[in-house]
Amino acid sequence: MNSRMLVVVAAVAALSAPGAHALPLLGPTGNYYELVATPADWPDVLAAAASRTYQGATGHLVTITSDAENDFVQSLNQGQYTWIAASDEETEGTWKWVAGPEAGEVFWQDGATLTYAAWAGGEPNDFDFGEDVAWMYPWGEWNDIHGPGYDTLAYVVEYEASEIPEPGTLALVGFGAVASSVACRRARSAHARS
Secondary structure (H helix, E strand, O other), X not given: OOHHHHHHHHHHHHHHOOOOOOOOEEOOOOOEEEEEEEEEOHHHHHHHHHHOEEOOEEEEEXXXXXXXXXXXXXXXXXXXXXXXXXXXXXOOOEEEEOXXXXXXXXXXXXXXXXXXXXXXXXXXXXXXXXXOEEEEOOOOOEEEEOOOOOOOEEEEEEEOHHHOOOHHHHHHHHHHHHHHHHHHHXXXXXXXXX
């Protein structure tokens, strides 16, 4: 094996090695999650989360559909208030997810949980002049809050596992390319000798 092939093999092995990426972290859904501790405004976090990538997957502001996922996201927030991708801006009292594969899914309507919600007691309450987006308290419960321009918070980006290739797939593709390169080189060498 020549030095160029060794470099390719080493690069593929490094990319597929466990722990090659410290963040994002694998969550209970099989998806990956990343805390972005830099505070930002509501519309900015939607765009920023959608511009982040991890191993080929495009991120989105986190959507939460179970107690296990809620507990995991809460464990990431490091004692901070964090945005989640929930809003009733379109229709007051109808809370839906506005990002990820759940975008458009109504999870809470007029006081009733339809799929999953972790509202704090008395929430959502549309306090004062209207609260149309949601955040997570450091302890894991949710609250509705005023939208753009009201507050800047950290946020959690979720990456769908279905968009991330299996680590072994990267290695197989890389080794397949190396094997193909070796076979082509051997064929050229044999052809040159004949």
